[in-house]
Amino acid sequence: MDKISVIVPCYNEEEMIPIFYKEISKVIKKMKEVEFELLFVNDGSTDDSFKEMKQLSLDDKKVKYLSFSRNFGKEAAMLAGLEYASGDYIAIMDVDLQDPPKMLETMYKELKSDSNLDCVALKTNSHDDYGFIRKFFTNLFYKIISKMSKTEMVPGARDFRLMSRQMVNAIVSMGEYNRYSKGLFSFVGFNTKWLTYKIPERKAGKTTWNFFKLFVYAIDGILAFTTTPLIISALIGIIFCFISVVAIIFIVVRTLIFGDRVAGWPSIVCIMFFLSGIQLFCTGISGAYLSKTYTEVKKRPIYIIKEKSNDLSNSSF
Ligand code: UDP
Ligand code: MG
Secondary structure (H helix, E strand, O other): OEEEEEEEEEOOOOOHHHHHHHHHHHHHHHOOOEEEEEEEEEOOOOOOHHHHHHHHHHHOOOEEEEEEOOOOOHHHHHHHHHHHOOOOEEEEOOOOOOOOOOHHHHHHHHHHHOOOOOEEEEEEOOOOOOOHHHHHHHHHHHHHHHHHOOOOOOOOEEEEEEEEHHHHHHHHOOOOOOOOHHHHHHHOOOOEEEEEEOOOOOOOOOOOOOHHHHHHHHHHHHHHHOOHHHHHHHHHHHHHHHHHHHHHHHHHHHHHHHOOOOOOHHHHHHHHHHHHHHHHHHHHHHHHHHHHHHHHHHOOOOOOEEEEOOOOOOOOO
């Protein structure tokens, strides 16, 4: 009998946890041919999320929990779940029912029907709920990263996916601190089948992602999966060197022929501003990579567990 581990990262989701549990229980009842493990990861919630999970785990021995010492972010919660999950197949699912549990059955069937497949993942093709600005930046991000990075990023990809044990082991073996899952999932390779669906509205609670956080997350993705910006900044440097050499020759020749007329300081100031802007921008790019290297080198733990359910097998990593 196959075992599926469902990892559910939760951050301040006291309202959603019981609703989610009810929904997933229906699916578990239906899929009699599989054993289930529900692994809730409490990512330092400040509400009663942890109490809810603990209560569920007392009533239902399929339910297990991990609780962090503080909020480490969804990426860390997903990693902890992947490290502790014991199933043959592992799914990651949001607690807000935007990743509908009933899709799990279809995903499992798809995965089973083709022995070549290692993963069935979901993506959305409609961003109707996004405003104009968010849509614009989302498209821009995927355009930039697909041009710059060798790792393929699928537009509209969710974190909702069902993976084989082998693929999960590969993901967990990537011990980097700055984790950008969408990239990691793709980097490890294996065969993924994409199913398309429309994301339903969040059932309760509210999203913790605002525009600024998403923007920073997008930059993280670019920094983690391509170093092309460094090359671009070096190229800009070379181009401007070339332009300045031509300009110097032009000025020297002109002075020799027509004499020196002191004029045109506004244009010089404009050029200075422009060039120092570009210099700062390029230094910023190098700085961004340096800071990522710094956090990587420190080798701090990606998450710290304060409490976990007793029956949870030790992380094998
Ligand atoms: N989440 C988390 N840690 C965080 C933020 C979010 O574990 O710091 C969880 C959250 O509880 C939910 C999932 O990640 O289960 C997705 O979060 P959210 O619905 O806020 O994101 P969105 O669907 O808007 O992308
Ligand atoms: Mg959500």
